[in-house]
Structures are given as structure tokens and as C-alpha cells.
Amino acid sequence: MTRFEKAFGKGHPALVCFITAGDGDTAANLDALVEGGADVIELGMPFTDPMADGPAIQAADLRALAKGTKTADVLRLAREFRERHPDIPLVLMGYANPMIRRGPEWFAAESARAGVDGVICVDIPPEEDAALGPALRDAGIAPIRLATPTTDAKRLPAVLEGSGGFLYYVSVAGITGMQQAAIDSVDQAVSRLKAATDLPVAVGFGVRTPEQARDIARVADGVVVGSALVKLVEEHGDDAPAAIRNLTASLAEAVHNARKETAA
Amino acid sequence: MTEKRNSFRNQPDESGHFGDFGGRYVSETLMPLILDLEQEYRKAKADPAFQQEFEDLLEHFVGRPSPLYYAERLTETLRESLPAGKGAQIWFKREELNHTGAHKINNCIGQILLAIRMGKTRIIAETGAGQHGVATATVCARFGLPCVIYMGATDVKRQQPNVFRMKLLGAEVVPVESGAKTLKDAMNEALRDWVANVHDTFYIIGTAAGPHPYPELVRDFQSVIGREAREQMLSRTGKLPDCAVAAVGGGSNAIGLFHPFLDDPGVQMVGIEAAGHGIDTDKHAASLTGGAPGVLHGNKTYLLQDEDGQITEAHSISAGLDYPGIGPEHSWLHESGRVRYLPITDQEALEAFQLCCSLEGIIPALESAHALAALPRLSGEYDRDQIILVNVSGRGDKDIFTVAEALGAKL
Numbered sequence: 250m251t252r253f254e255k256a257f258g259k260g261h262p263a264l265v266c267f268i269t270a271g272d273g274d275t276a277a278n279l280d281a282l283v284e285g286g287a288d289v290i291e292l293g294m295p296f297t298d299p300m301a302d303g304p305a306i307q308a309a310d311l312r313a314l315a316k317g318t319k320t321a322d323v324l325r326l327a328r329e330f331r332e333r334h335p336d337i338p339l340v341l342m343g344y345a346n347p348m349i350r351r352g353p354e355w356f357a358a359e360s361a362r363a364g365v366d367g368v369i370c371v372d373i374p375p376e377e378d379a380a381l382g383p384a385l386r387d388a389g390i391a392p393i394r395l396a397t398p399t400t401d402a403k404r405l406p407a408v409l410e411g412s413g414g415f416l417y418y419v420s421v422a423g424i425t426g427m428q429q430a431a432i433d434s435v436d437q438a439v440s441r442l443k444a445a446t447d448l449p450v451a452v453g454f455g456v457r458t459p460e461q462a463r464d465i466a467r468v469a470d471g472v473v474v475g476s477a478l479v480k481l482v483e484e485h486g487d488d489a490p491a492a493i494r495n496l497t498a499s500l501a502e503a504v505h506n507a508r509k510e511t512a513a
Numbered sequence: 514m515t516e517k518r519n520s521f522r523n524q525p526d527e528s529g530h531f532g533d534f535g536g537r538y539v540s541e542t543l544m545p546l547i548l549d550l551e552q553e554y555r556k557a558k559a560d561p562a563f564q565q566e567f568e569d570l571l572e573h574f575v576g577r578p579s580p581l582y583y584a585e586r587l588t589e590t591l592r593e594s595l596p597a598g599k600g601a602q603i604w605f606k607r608e609e610l611n612h613t614g615a616h617k618i619n620n621c622i623g624q625i626l627l628a629i630r631m632g633k634t635r636i637i638a639e640t641g642a643g644q645h646g647v648a649t650a651t652v653c654a655r656f657g658l659p660c661v662i663y664m665g666a667t668d669v670k671r672q673q674p675n676v677f678r679m680k681l682l683g684a685e686v687v688p689v690e691s692g693a694k695t696l697k698d699a700m701n702e703a704l705r706d707w708v709a710n711v712h713d714t715f716y717i718i719g720t721a722a723g724p725h726p727y728p729e730l731v732r733d734f735q736s737v738i739g740r741e742a743r744e745q746m747l748s749r750t751g752k753l754p755d756c757a758v759a760a761v762g763g764g765s766n767a768i769g770l771f772h773p774f775l776d777d778p779g780v781q782m783v784g785i786e787a788a789g790h791g792i793d794t795d796k797h798a799a800s801l802t803g804g805a806p807g808v809l810h811g812n813k814t815y816l817l818q819d820e821d822g823q824i825t826e827a828h829s830i831s832a833g834l835d836y837p838g839i840g841p842e843h844s845w846l847h848e849s850g851r852v853r854y855l856p857i858t859d860q861e862a863l864e865a866f867q868l869c870c871s872l873e874g875i876i877p878a879l880e881s882a883h884a885l886a887a888l889p890r891l892s893g894e895y896d897r898d899q900i901i902l903v904n905v906s907g908r909g910d911k912d913i914f915t916v917a918e919a920l921g922a923k924l
Contacts, residue, residue: 296822296823297692297823297824298692298697298698298701298809298810298824299701300700300701300704300705300810301540301704301705301708303705307691311691311692314823319821320821320822344808345538345808346808346809346816346818346822346823346824347821347822347823348822349807349808349822350807350818350820350821350822371540372538372539372540372808372811373538373808374537374538374539374540374541374544376528376536376537376544377536377537377538380536380538380808380813394541395540395541396541397540397541397542398542399541399542399543399544399545399546399711400541400544400545401545404544404545408541419541419542421709422542422708422710422711422712423542423705423708423709424705424708424709427709
């Protein structure tokens, strides 16, 4: 059983949490996510030009890069996380250029060595899978794809082909951390996706509060929270872990128990 | 008639690749939209009514064809320092005489017709120096569509006249505060707008770069430059030029000039990259000479970047060349060897700018001055009966403040 299968097979929806590598005390932030109850961790690889991200993650990337964060640091953070937390799935999320700079095989091998389970590359759609996908799959790493409100039934099989881990449903057409989708449309979309794949479906973009997370967890296998956590690092700097632990705990509470409340 | 197997003119392939370059490196949200755009473009390209409307606007709104002009005094002056018999005739393709003052308008006309065809009701664009922003605002005014222009906050400050022009034309100019606040950041922000407004918004990209099909369609719209020049050359001189020269930022004026000549083996081609303070410094914009292949803004191409794939800031005195990437077809033409790419520094461009003003009575854009600056070097490679064709892609009115500052003149 893979770490993803375990994380999504706990009998309750999973909380997927994102923070940016190199921003604040990243190792402590990661530990705080785990302590708070995150089931899957996404570690953002900072990039100079994060064109799919909103202001919160853009600023986090620039803070991380201004501190001199290198690809080697991201991989080291991943490796050390894996040593401390053998069971939590770890996903690297970012943009194509830093991932393929030294060749996709190099990146896949180094990620596998660091104990990374999956990779989300925002700007490699299925059409350009050859740029990274084969190298990841050969190294035993799941390429996690995004589905969006614009992904129609005709495209969906191409998105699912060769993807693994879970399917990340981007609930709004837009950038990270902005508006939130209406729950009805999320419900419909998730049903449509689940009819087409056995992969768990996690829903993200614009989820900030435990209430929003709970609503989504009622209809999806997982809920992704990113910008709201990254903003805590912006506010608290190196002292962010306590705030991250608190928010994660309240999100985890809401997500993990979402369906119990529905049943009651 | 069968197609030439070794043609340089049949790129990109079906998936939008120019050899290893190009492609569609965009987020999933945009992917269905650019597939749709490609389909619509194929239909438009095959539709005589679309072509006719495009050509009609180029003639009556833009003022095409632009003249082909023999730069006699520049030719003679360059010959003075060369051995007897050397020194090509210098001819200009006068794109600076187009409406709005540069080649940019050719592409904007084509793209807004596509936008209208696709039923889009809102236009966005990025701009560096403001030339593409002005051209986009112009066609939006002409067709009555709302227009939002993203422009780096640094560029907004240094290009005030163009900002005002865009506003007069009815556009909303949004200063972009992220990154170095220049063209690259404006493009990021335009992409962020687009991904949030895909249902009604058309993104008019200003150069032959971005995700497929943009590099192809921008090239096709700009190829009117090379097609006209080819006919004009043949009718005026009875032969093709021996060399074609153009400045390359993203590379739309260059690919527009080059593409119709790519399969003429007798026509050598030189693209001029902006070398800023010099390619051995960290202040230049020469992606081919000083960069490496990578992925940015939807395509794979040569980029200025560090060993981790982080994009580094470009520098050029010419805001239109101040971009850390280059159109993917140029990357391919560079690797295939069909086009030679040379770097020209800020200083060399400034000297050529002044030379063109004083010898020809033409104030060229600083972008075009980079192409002109290669002439002292290139001219001597050819005999007197040979011809170098230079694309004077834009006029320099917008640059007089920058030039004055560089020359220490007070206005």
C-alpha cells in the first residue's frame, strides 16, 4: 500500500496542506502541519515566476528565494521530513523550469531519493507529459495532475492518463488563494471526476476556513489548503509553527469529521 | 507539387513544437482554451473572408504596404572604412511608418479579428515599453472592446507618454508591482487575469512567444513584413537580398521578416539580441548567446536563468528587448543554424541610433537601432552589389527621453 493509499484510506476525508519551502522555519512548519493533523503535505518549490499563484504564494516564493533557497535546499527539506515522518505522503509542487533544469531524470531520481511520493507541476499539462512524466513514473513518483472547471469530459481521460497519487480538482478557474467555488458546483464536479477515476479527488483553491473545508470534505476525498497557511508564515515569520499547528488542527477537525456531522 | 522535405517554413509540428522548442506549457485551466484558439485559428486561416478583412485593415487602417527604402548615405558612410569593392547596399523595411509607429499593430489586427470571431468580449495584453499596449488599445478602440493592459510599475514610470496614449485610447492600464516590475512580471499578471476570466477574455500576446498556437499565429500575422519586402525587393532590384537583419526581443518583427525568406538559401539572416552592458556582465537580454533552454510563459525556449532554473532579470536600454526569453522559433532557427544571432550592446545601439538620425533623417526605435548597429560589422562581409535588408521595426519618438538621459542631455 502506498503512502497515498493509506492517507486517503483512513475512513475519513484527508486534509492536504501546502507550504512553501524556504519560507520561514520550513522544517518546523512541516512538523506543525503533521502535529495539527495534516494527512498529506505539499511542499512548494519556490519559483521566480509563479504565474498560477495569487499574491500570498507569490510573496512566499519571493521571500524564500530572497533568503537564497536553492533546489538542493528543497530536496534536503524533503529528505529530512521523510526521516522524521516515515508515513506522511510528501508532494513537491511547483513549476516546470526548476524541475527540468538539470534534466527530468535528475529531478525524479533526487526526489525519489529524498522520499518524495508525488509531484505536481503546474505548467506541464498532459500534452507536454514527455517533459517530466516518464521520468517521474520510472522513479516510482506519482505525477499528480490538476483538473479544473474547464476540463471537459473529452479532455478528462487525457488528464487521468499517466497520473497517480490523487487527482487535484482546482475548484475555480483562477489563481491560488482568491475566491471560493460554490459548493454545488464542487459537488457536481467531484461526482463527475469520481465516475472517471479510482484516484481519490482532493479539492483546492480558495479554501481558507474550517467551515469551507468541512463543506468540501462532505463531497470530496480530500481538501487542499495552501494560501491561508502561507499567510501565517508571512505574518509570523519564524514564529509561524504555533499558528500553523492551530489552523491545521481546526481544519483537520472539520475535514476529518465532516461526514459524521452529515450523518448525524 | 510536393512540399520541400527540408523546408524551414513548415514548423511548428502538430503539437506546436519547433524541434525541441515551443509547446504548450500552461496550467490545465488554460489548456482547453488554447486548444480552442488553435482550432479557431485554423478555420480563420482557411477563411478567405478573414484574410480579406485582415488585409483590408492592414491597407486602410495601418497604412500598408510599408515602403522599402534605399539608405544611400548610410551605405556610403559605412563603405568609407571598408576595403575597395566592399560594403553592401543597405535597404530599410520601413515598419516604423505603420499606424502607431511599429510593426506591433500587424499582429494586434490579426488577433482582435480572431477574438471577435471567437465571441470574446474583453481584451487583455501585456506591455513592456508600451508599444504593444498602444497597438492593442488602438485596435480595441477601433472595434469597441474593453481593454486591460498589464504593465510593470517600473515601465509605467519610465514610459509615461505611452501610458497616457493607452488611456486616451480607452484602455485601463494596470501597474504590476510583483518581481522586477517589468515585462516578464506584466506577462505573469496577464496570465493570472486570463486564467480567472477564460470565459470572456482574449489575451493578445505581443510577440511570437507563449503557448502554441501564439508563436505560429503571431508569426503568420507579422509575415506580411517579409512577404511585402520580398516582392518589393524583386520589383525594385530584380533580386532577393543577400542578408536580412532584425532585432530580436521576443522576436516578432524578426520572424515576420525572416519567415518568407527561410527557404531562399541565398538569403543569409542575422537576428540581433540586446547585449545590454555586455554579455560577459549580468546586465543583458541575450537569451540565445547567454541563456539556456527552459520553460517559461507557456513555451520551451532559451531563457536567462540560473543553475536552479530561476529566471534572471534581463537588461537592455531598449524596453522592448528587455525580456529574459525569446520566441521558440528563434531558438529552433538558432540551433538549426539557419539564422545567425549576434549581440549588440546598449552603447552600440545608441551610436547607431544617432547615426541613423543624422544620415537618413529617420529616428529609429532603440529596438531597431540594435539591428542598425550590426551594419558596420555586417556591411564589410558583402560586396557593393550585394544587399542587406534591415527591418526598421519602429520609430524612436518614444525613446527620445531615454536617449537624452543616456547622452547626458537635459530636455
